[in-house]
Amino acid sequence: MTVEQASGTLVLPISAASKKKQRGAKGPKLAEARTDRILATAVGLFGAGGYQTTTMDEIAEATELNKATVYRYFSSKEDILYALYQRFLDAAVVQTTAIAEGPGTASEKLRAHLKCSFTMLRDYLPYWHVVIKEDSHLSDRRLAVIRRKRKAYAAAVDRIIQEGIAAGEFRTLDPRIIKLAVEGMCNWGFRWFKPGGPMTAEALAEAFAEIALNGIVASPDARSEGDQGSPVATGSSHS
Amino acid sequence: MTVEQASGTLVLPISAASKKKQRGAKGPKLAEARTDRILATAVGLFGAGGYQTTTMDEIAEATELNKATVYRYFSSKEDILYALYQRFLDAAVVQTTAIAEGPGTASEKLRAHLKCSFTMLRDYLPYWHVVIKEDSHLSDRRLAVIRRKRKAYAAAVDRIIQEGIAAGEFRTLDPRIIKLAVEGMCNWGFRWFKPGGPMTAEALAEAFAEIALNGIVASPDARSEGDQGSPVATGSSHS
Structure with missing residues (x-):
């Protein structure tokens, strides 16, 4: 697997076509489609109104499933929140670990890591708003699991940076x-990144x-030459 | 005024000693001390529990003022929220504009701007959590004022960067x-910055x-020399 593949292949679909999938689906496929649909709906409601003030009734209504059906998949609102955290962090950990453990120089891996961060922004934007805010609503046991995943993610990023320093490639x-x-540069994107904006996630990364x-x-060299060769160069000011 | 002064002098005290100030204070001084106390209390409650679920009763109780007194200074909960936004953004706009318009090279100004961002994190940390989340609870008229201030802040940062590019100092x-x-590097600090941590705001900046x-x-030069002269150099890994 190349670094490019590691950074590009593992974003899980979160809500796309979940309704379409459900038509005619049976058994495990129906369960998967409904789980996706409940999560995609809930993450939007939690992000817009906050976890605390969103009710299971509202989730059921917005999902267009009856409440008993929602409860068949998630026994509580906290179960849904926990599943959102898991889905988001699992995607981040799997991708980032694959990049850290894969081939390439530290600079190549850092580029791939930034690409992964921006594709996570693109594909999981509603998740960011929930996962940043709602830790206090998870039980201690569940929060401990989430913390372990956050540590695994951080360890993968550390590994890339330490490898670059050890090789003399980074200062x-x-x-x-x-x-x-580096994390701040990307993660602050939860405030300004708009999927479908003028630059793709890959170009931003x-x-x-x-x-x-x-x-x-x-x-000093570039200064005397005016540094006009940059791929993202612009001489014009913007408003 | 030097760049250092511009970046260091204008952080307003927000809650320090507001109770002490109030003892024996009269007239405008009493009003100022009570306003500070209400804002410092409210920003903590809004940050912890969310604006929507916090009540004026809770604010009055936590402020140790009776509710009628709180209403003498703020006629609604939204008034308090608006005052928090104003106080935070006014500090950011005043400092950043002074840096942009002051003397120094673009690099010096960018350093001063980062110093300003980290001292804002240190001195206004509870404000960040509110100002990032609660836009939807301001009236359109008030949000328009806030948006103008955000634009003024952004314009000052733009000016520093464009000056650096125009002078050939930046790529x-x-x-x-x-x-x-650059904004992301600093602003993401609202998630990890702890006032009183091992590095000061100034050292981080x-x-x-x-x-x-x-x-x-x-x-290439530094690589062959091992780049051991950096003021923040470390050869050891961390856990």
């Missing part, structure tokens, strides 16, 4: 600071990787 | 991408500015 800056800076890796200060 | 990357990357300006890839 010997504090790896925790590098991680916080490439532009951000360029800044993370090489900074924004012009090198 | 000719897309200035919007530079802004989003300096380390992040170093990454934003120069990136994390070792230059």
